[in-house]
Amino acid sequence: MRKHKKCIAMLLAGGQGSRLLALTTKVAKPAVSFGGKYRIIDFTLSNCTNSNIDTVGVLTQYQPLILNEYIGNGQPWDLDRSYGGVHILPPYQAKDKMDWYRGTANAIYQNIDFIKNYNPDHVLVLSGDHIYKMDYNDMLEYHIEKGADCTIATLTVPLSDASRFGIMNVDKDFIITEFEEKPKQPKSNQASMGIYIFKTDKLIEYLTRDELDENSANDFGKNIIPNMLNEGNKMAAYPFKGYWKDVGTIASLWDANMDLIGEEPLFDVYDPFWKIHSRNVGAEPQYLAPTAKVSNSLISGGAKIEGTVENSVIGSNVVIKKGAKVIDSVIFNNAVIENDAVVNYSIIDESVVVKEASHVGEAKGEGIGITIIGRNTVVESGSVIPHGQNIDSAKGDK
């Protein structure tokens, strides 16, 4: 337990995630359920603890209550440490000014004192909305070996998708020669994953200068990275191979859930050497009744299944009653699907009740959209919710 920290992580978790529609009306995107019992942020926090990064600042802003409570003292991720550990960093009031986080760079700028307090050699900047397994320690060693001022994790993407990402050109030593944020005509297929390691003094220098620039969007991809590159800093690309998914949209969230099932799942949550840690709800084992029919699905603890479940991912304490059918769907914790109700190609948020004989969504197929039922909604018995709907009963609340 040395006092000196080689690297600490700053995890950006404040974004609204408006493309997740009703799912983020009450919770920040990183706290949205995923894969049954997990929440999206579990994957990044588990990566930290599995990579021996024991100090993590989590920058929150939008709808933080559920996220704050979920992270708590960090114990489920072994991040309850006597020096370091996980800390929630919300925007705060300073003596002369107060301000919301105005962008990814500004969020970290406002917490420079947190970084200085631990005085690490390097700072790892992460996003809280990606599903992947990555050893940040390997990336850190690579960054040190390259002698880089900044290292960006990159992924090879199809050229057709490249305009959604920060795209870079690299030389034969993987030193970045060109960087463009979301280019209209991408020149390469090396995309930024939004995972950066900076030398601490460089990060502080550029954040401070960026803050003085009134025209800046205070964003890593748009400002900090291009500025550093233009001024001749050594920027390395760290090519990552493996599963990675940005779950910022309904379609990608649904896809990523489905990647956990199938004959050969694309993403393995059973790896004993890279456990995904989560705050456990302490539910009893799941019960499958004599009438249950379950195939190609993932089901979490405490679930009570009397109906049919196919190609679906089911959260903790979910109840699926007799005659109910859940197909190609993702059901979050504590939802209840009552007798003879049908849920097809949908995402059902926490504590939703789908009453008897109602129909939610439509069978997956050409032109059929995913149906979203937001947290705490009650779908009245016998009602029909057409495909592609976004039912948001909490809209307008604080």
Added chain:
Amino acid sequence: MLAAGIIFADIHIKQTKELTALRTIASIPFGGRYRLVDFALSNLVNANIAKVGIITKQNYQSLMDHIGSGKDWDLSRRNGGVYIFPPFGHHRSEILYENRLEALQTVMNFINKCQEEHLILMDCDCVNVVDYSKALKEHIKNNADMTIVYRHGEVTEDAKNYMTLEMDDNKRIHAATITSKVGEVASTSINVWIVKRKLLSSLISEAKASGATSLRRDIILPNLNRLRIFGFEHTGLHLHIDSLENYFANNMKLLDPSIRSQIFDNEELPIYTKVRDSAPTKYGFDAQVENSFIAEGCVIEGTVKNSILFRGVKVGKNSVVENAILMQDTNVEDNVNLNYVISDKNVIIRSKQTLSGCKKIPYYIGKNIMV
């Protein structure tokens, strides 16, 4: 704090010799993800008891591994928390304690150092949900020296070694027998005693001086008139485990929704256990699962009926598991048939095997064995 708890991890170990060959009674796995001690510990913490000592005797590694720091029961505390007492041998003899009274003598330091006014002593060979805060309230209201928790009803075979209590209208116990007669309707103790701590301390010291050895015979029976000893009735579910046969039968009772809800659906009295960070359970394309209680982290590709599966169990393709209890990380490969089988932890059943027992005598496969 009003009371502290003491759990005997290891009384009557001989009766479940298969399950306790490598572990204490307290750490017998039950109901898919629990161990017997979880029920005792959860009952205590649900009554706001924040200091619990567990007295062990033999093979207590599994228990220590399970309890860890006690944080899963909120018993990792700055003040109090859980204390595991390894066996305390006298320096001149190699003999460990034989009964509860001797066991208590080995933890006199703990008893005397407690600040709490009362102690709750209990065995942990049963599954029940008891609100001990109510029992404590009665105990204090009665100004009792000791309160014995009992059940009323026909005495079943497994209860024959429990005390039968006779009480007046105020539930004060005026007579008792050490054992009970099977078939009779009686009030039988469930081996949970609430007692004034200082009184217990002096009773133990007196017993030691007079060479007494039995809590029930030498302390409770002779003092029925001298001390104020009361009964507190436990009316809920009580599954007592004293043989492999009733271990099997009591696990299978969890397939009954009314029994399951008595244990797990009480929001005021949840059951806690060690968290293992298992992934959700995965069901394959050809999985057929009926009437089964399944913990997380399992991967099921075959057929499972009327069974209890613990965390991390794998059931391979074309395998049929019926009427079975498969403990943690049991790996059933492809084309296996199991009927009336109990597999202990980490058992591997290679492909194309058929194993079968019967309801009375389930086929038991010991820990870490490959079949």
